[in-house]
Amino acid sequence: MDIKELTSIVKESGVAGAGGAGFPTYGKFDKRADTIILNCAECEPLLKVHRQLLQKFAYEIMSTLDMIATAVEANQIIIAVKSSYTLTVDAVKSYIDSFPKIIIKELEEVYPMGDEIVLIYETLGKVVPPGSIPIEAGVTVFNAETVYNIYKAVTDHEPVSSKYLTIAGAVNTPVTIKVPIGMTVKEVVDLAGGSVVDNPVYIMGGPMTGNIVNSYDTVTKTTNAILVLPKNQYVIQKRLSKTSINMKRAMSACCQCEMCTNLCPRNQLGHPIAPHMFMRAATSGVTKDLEPFLDTMFCSSCGLCEMYACPQELSPRRLIQDYKNGLRQNGIIMPKGYSLGEVESFREYRKIPMERLTSRLGLKAYNVEAPLTETEVIPKQVKILLNQHIGPKAEPVVNKKDMISKGDVIAAAEEGKLSLPIHASISGEILEVNDKYIIINS
Template sequence: MNIEELANLLRENGVVGAGGAGFPSYAKLNSDADTIILNCAECEPVLKLHRQVLEKYAYEIVSTFAEIAKAVEAKKAIVAVKKSYKGAVEAVKAVLKDYNKVEIKYLPEVYPSGDEVFTIYEVTGRVVPPGKIPISVGVTVFNVETVYNIYKAIHNGEPVTQKFITVAGEVKNPKTVYVPLGMTFKEVIELAGGITTSDYALINGGPMMGREASIYDTVTKTTNAILVLPQNHYIIQRKNANTNIDMKRAMSACCQCRMCTDLCPRNLLGHPIVPSEFMHAASSGTIRDIKPLINTAFCSSCGLCELYSCGQGLSPRTLITEYKGELKKQGILPDRDIKIAPVSKMRKYRGVSKERLTARIGLAKYETPAPLDTAEVKVNEYKIALSQHIGAPAVASVRVGDKVKKYQVIGKAREAALSVNIHSPSDGEVIAVSESQITIRQEGGR
């Protein structure tokens, strides 16, 4: 299969990055990539899907990864994984002998080793320039579940209609489930035995970069985890903090110790994001040097500065995120050809161990196994979002009252735009269509 054939297949079958922003995978296929990386860092505390999926489907994933390498004519295909994921490492090694282009490299057991820029440096020694994408240094990165979805599209003709999700925290039986798109979080949590506390809050994603969610939210192609925490948990309190108060606290308490900068993973790679300088400039109203403000665009929002580094409990990430959002709205862009500093000599000593991070943010008690359960799951109704990826949403191609078949296209990729098809996870009837969502009642459902 050549690049064009593979790209068409992935667009048709709705394959997007299974996590993060959901970048359509067809648009990542590029013959400029001399190296492709399978990212199995899974660096957020509590999440446990990628390592288990890689262990269970090692043959499917490694063989498909080799096919992608062949299609884009990459010289190297590297499985980037942590040594501590012993089951996944053994499973990959067992199939590796049949794929001479594929090799394993081990990532450090630190946060955020799954950040693409971080992973690429660890694996290839190349630094993706600030504001640029991995292909600018000849690399393309895929996550484990994305490659599994590519396997299903190539070999079974199956589009993406399911998602692996770790359900953890205050639930009876933490587990990693494989569920249809469009289920509510409430239904997914019930698969893990239900919530064990009355006063709770939900996070969609990992504790560091995930966002607060509701039990009525629905599963999309990028839902990696549902974390249930007590309402008064440190993580929830930090996510709910008022930014005006955060700014006032920064004004009164930032002692310019620079710890946020010293541990900033992007700064350590030479990127010009300097959170301590931003905090000084923003909280004191200093505009003599606007660089620390403009360069907020280069922050990855990893959250380390505010959830781990700052001894004063201040919120550089939140304030930076607010500031860069404002710059974007006003169309102010940083210089994309900015010169970067050399990688810091201190970088190797300043990695934040995931174990320490987990303890620091009060999640050690939730760092339990979340075994993979791939039993088929059905619900009565599926609420399928038409925008589950970065780029243009799909356009509904069904109407209320239509009968649909499992895997049928219900949302067409927008022509000449970055977009992918959306499919039905079940036989059923369309009972509602809006600009953003299609609701399907399963055949035989109530």
């Protein structure tokens, strides 16, 4: 299959990055790529999806990687997987002789190993320059579920209408399950036996980078997990803190110990982000030197600075994120022309073990098995968002009372733009259509 045909199939099937920002996957097919990396580092505590999928569908994922490499004329494929995922490693090794281009790279159990920039350095020894994307270093990175979705699109002509996600935390039966896109958080949690705490708080995504959502928010193409936690849990309390209070605490307590910078994964690779310098500038109110503020654009928002590094339990990441958002709203884009610094010589001794991070977050009791099940789930109703990917949102092509089947296109990609169509996740009748979502009754 050539790159043009592959691009067309993957675009029409609505495949987006299944675990990150939702970048339209067809936009990653680029002949500048010399190396393709499969990201199976499962970056955050409690998440299980990618290791489970790679274990169960190793051959399908590996054959799809080989197909992509042929289409883009890449010379090598690296399956990057943590060595602690022993069953997944064994599954990959059992088929690797069939794929001469594929090698396996076993990774340490540290955070944030799944960050693309960190992963590329760990697998290839290359540092992606500040403000650049992996393809500019000749690398393309996909995660396991994204590649499996490509396999389903090419082999079975099946568009993306469902999502694998881990349901964990304070639930009766932690599980990884496949659900139709558009199900509510509450419905998904009920599939894990419901919450075991009163007034639970829900995080969509991982404990380090996920966001608090309510019970009526819905699953999208990028939902990796729903975590259920008590309101007084450390992770939740950090999320609920107010920016104004975070700033006042920083002004009174930041001692410039530099721990946030010393443990910053991007700083360790020579990128121009130094959280302690930002904290110094932001809390002093002195804006003569703009560099610490502009450098916030290079923050990956991994959360180590505030969730692990700071001895005062301050919130550099939250404050940096607010500044980044403010810069973007005022038309400031990623600065260019920054030179790459040296990789920190002490980097190897400053890696954060996942076990230690999990304990620090107060999540050790929740770090249990969440077995993968593919029991078919058909909800009575789904609410499907039109903006589930980077780029312009899809535009509805259905009307109220239309009868549709699972897999039908209900919203089309914007022509000429980096956009994706949206497909029905269940069969039924269109109940509501507006510029934000479409509701289907089964």
